[in-house]
Amino acid sequence: MDPVQKVKMSLAQLVSEALEEARGQKLLSFATAPDFVIEVPREKGHGDFACNAAMLLARQARMAPRQIAEILVGVIKAGSLAGVEKVEAAGAGFINFYLSNDWLFEVPALVVKMGGDYGRNESKNQRVQVEFVSANPTGNLHMGNARGGALGDTLANILDRAGYNVEREFYINDAGNQVEVFAESLEARYLQLKGFDVKFPEDGYAGQDVIETVRNIIGAYQDRLLDMESADRRQIMLNFALTEKIDYIKNTLENFGIKYDVWFSERSLHETGQVDLVIEQLKEKGYVYEKEGALWFKSSEFGDEKDEVLKRANGIPTYFAADIAYHRDKFKRGFDWVINIWGADHHGHVARMKGAMQALGYDPAALEILLMQLVRLYRGGTIVRMSKRTGTTISLDELIEEVGRDAARFTFVMRSPDSHLDFDLELAKQKSLENPVYYVQYAHARICSVFRQAAAYNATLPSVDEVDVTLLNEEDELALLRKIAEFPEEIAIAARTVAPHRMARYVLDLAGLFHSYYNHHRVLNENPELQKARLLLLMVTRITIQNGLGILGVSAPEQM
RNA sequence: GCGCCCGUAGCUCAGUCGGAUAGAGCAACGGUUUCCUAAACCGUGGGCCGGGGGUUCGAGUCCCUUCGGGCGCACCA
Numbered sequence: 001m002d003p004v005q006k007v008k009m010s011l012a013q014l015v016s017e018a019l020e021e022a023r024g025q026k027l028l029s030f031a032t033a034p035d036f037v038i039e040v041p042r043e044k045g046h047g048d049f050a051c052n053a054a055m056l057l058a059r060q061a062r063m064a065p066r067q068i069a070e071i072l073v074g075v076i077k078a079g080s081l082a083g084v085e086k087v088e089a090a091g092a093g094f095i096n097f098y099l100s101n102d103w104l105f106e107v108p109a110l111v112v113k114m115g116g117d118y119g120r121n122e123s124k125n126q127r128v129q130v131e132f133v134s135a136n137p138t139g140n141l142h143m144g145n146a147r148g149g150a151l152g153d154t155l156a157n158i159l160d161r162a163g164y165n166v167e168r169e170f171y172i173n174d175a176g177n178q179v180e181v182f183a184e185s186l187e188a189r190y191l192q193l194k195g196f197d198v199k200f201p202e203d204g205y206a207g208q209d210v211i212e213t214v215r216n217i218i219g220a221y222q223d224r225l226l227d228m229e230s231a232d233r234r235q236i237m238l239n240f241a242l243t244e245k246i247d248y249i250k251n252t253l254e255n256f257g258i259k260y261d262v263w264f265s266e267r268s269l270h271e272t273g274q275v276d277l278v279i280e281q282l283k284e285k286g287y288v289y290e291k292e293g294a295l296w297f298k299s300s301e302f303g304d305e306k307d308e309v310l311k312r313a314n315g316i317p318t319y320f321a322a323d324i325a326y327h328r329d330k331f332k333r334g335f336d337w338v339i340n341i342w343g344a345d346h347h348g349h350v351a352r353m354k355g356a357m358q359a360l361g362y363d364p365a366a367l368e369i370l371l372m373q374l375v376r377l378y379r380g381g382t383i384v385r386m387s388k389r390t391g392t393t394i395s396l397d398e399l400i401e402e403v404g405r406d407a408a409r410f411t412f413v414m415r416s417p418d419s420h421l422d423f424d425l426e427l428a429k430q431k432s433l434e435n436p437v438y439y440v441q442y443a444h445a446r447i448c449s450v451f452r453q454a455a456a457y458n459a460t461l462p463s464v465d466e467v468d469v470t471l472l473n474e475e476d477e478l479a480l481l482r483k484i485a486e487f488p489e490e491i492a493i494a495a496r497t498v499a500p501h502r503m504a505r506y507v508l509d510l511a512g513l514f515h516s517y518y519n520h521h522r523v524l525n526e527n528p529e530l531q532k533a534r535l536l537l538l539m540v541t542r543i544t545i546q547n548g549l550g551i552l553g554v555s556a557p558e559q560m
Numbered sequence: 561g562c563g564c565c566c567g568u569a570g571c572u573c574a575g576u577c578g579g580a581u582a583g584a585g586c587a588a589c590g591g592u593u594u595c596c597u598a599a600a601c602c603g604u605g606g607g608c609c610g611g612g613g614g615u616u617c618g619a620g621u622c623c624c625u626u627c628g629g630g631c632g633c634a635c636c637a
Binding site: 035037039041042043045046050052055058059064065066090091092093094136173176177178181203292293294295296304305306309310311312313314316318319320323343344345346347348349350351371373374414415416418419420422424432433434436439442445446449450452453454457489492493494496497499501502505508509512515516518519520522523524525559560 | 564
């Protein structure tokens with residue numbers, strides 16, 4: 001059980017009882033008990049935990065918060081809860097609790113017992129789906145896809161540890177207009193390579209990688225595509241290219257540490273008639289009208305700026321229509337929570353997609369769209385311009401090649417999704433404590449190094465029951481234990497607030513506390529009992545760092 | 561023009577439901593050190609949380625307004 005949660009719950013119980021007691025003794029008068037919280041005060045001088053019940057009750061009880069706090073403190077029996085050493089009213093009306101360190105001393109045994117599962121919250125019996133990257137299978141993966149990948153996979157890991165049943169999904173945009181253009185581009189390149197003077201489509205895919213793909217097609221088909229109806233030729237080329245591109249995407253993402261549970265094809269939605277079906281459903285519900293030959297969805301009724309076309313005048317459904325069918329399908333699959341990670345340039349779609357779900361009778365709040373801002377690449381101080389025209393664009397493969405998967409993943413999740421990300425390639429490669437990834441990994445390696453050193457002295461790692469954990473009474477040691485104790489709660493918060501970057505910060509903070517501790521105290525020392533206790537502290541620090549890095553998809557090396 | 565996101569220390573950024581004296585890293589300045597993993601460690605300075613108004617016991621956080629930056633506003637995706 002989450003150690004912090006455990007303490008908070010017993011303190012909350014204490015406060016609830018005090019409230020009832022005070023009401024019973026006619027010291028306070030209120031109808032409903034306030035929805036107070038037990039929190040960790042920012043200031044150390046304000047105790048270990050604090051409660052805001054008195055402030056929340058002020059209006060109802062018609063009494064100054066400070067006075068209420070004092071009444072409650074008077075009612076709480078000092079010795080009524082083991083480990084509570086002092087309770088006092090403070091500040092504007094806080095109730096501060098000062099605890100003995102006993103609750104922290106329970107932490108190491110718990111961490112050792114749970115091992116790789118330390119941090120995991122109880123099962124929620126809820127299914128959540130995270131859909132991310134979903135890059136067009138018409139080109140390379142770029143930095144936006146990379147950030148989305150790191151964020152999505154980390155978020156999925158967080159949700160998993162937070163007790164959800166998680167599925168990762170990739171939506172393959174293998175239908176629609178862009179795919180047509182892609183096919184035309186392939187055909188044009190093919191004919192050009194075969195010596196025909198055909199002009200390349202105006203908005204075609206002009207990248208070098210498309211030419212590569214066409215070379216591969218020629219390798220497979222030689223001249224056999226020449227004497228063929230254009231439509232047939234395009235179909236063959238398209239199927240080949242999509243397969244190749246999807247394989248490429250799959251491989252690259254696997255190199256990045258990402259494995260999907262489901263690869264969902266947009267084309268399948270069209271083929272099974274689900275796109276037309278969903279348009280019909282919306283029509284029946286009265287959210288569709290015809291204008292200038294096209295079918296429109298009344299998204300403006302759901303807070304969108306304007307209505308949106310579902311089916312063009314030429315009879316072809318839009319991407320939006322397919323996307324509605326897709327999201328309907330997600331809900332039909334029974335997910336309690338559906339999360340999408342989109343680039344901020346798609347924010348305009350949020351309102352209408354939620355609106356469409358609402359129109360279909362689903363809860364729009366169950367659809368969560370995490371928007372992420374764009375990425376700017378730097379090399380040292382100078383920005384790396386990402387231009388397809390000049391060919392200076394950096395793909396995810398190249399990034400992994402240059403800085404490594406660990407540094408790339410960490411850097412992408414380090415910042416809040418809604419903050420622009422400056423990715424410094426030089427910093428990410430740097431082997432110094434200034435590099436955040438290195439800083440955290442080094443903490444882990446350092447612990448392993450101490451263990452190796454201990455082994456060289458013939459000191460084995462202690463088992464929990466042979467250690468007197470109360471010897472860990474240095475400020476630094478207690479701070480480390482407290483941080484470790486907070487890990488499960490941190491996971492819960494990161495999940496609840498859909499904030500993958502919190503995990504990176506947590507692990508940085510933890511590593512910082514460890515480095516600082518390491519610099520001040522000898523683990524391997526002349527006092528055998530103290531040495532055992534400190535080795536145990538390092539063991540649980542290591543487990544927590546390992547688990548944290550695991551969530552981030554970053555390796556925890558034993559040596560650096 | 562309308563909508564969304566951002567604006568916090570010199571720089572890059574944190575800051576769960578509103579909580580007590582707003583934090584971290586880097587840079588700057590001062591000092592210590594060569595010790596289980598390596599130029600590391602300790603300390604100091606630095607802020608009208610873009611501006612203004614409001615809500616309340618209490619606002620970086622919520623509401624309104626204004627300024628600045630990014631993005632979006634197709635029968636593209």
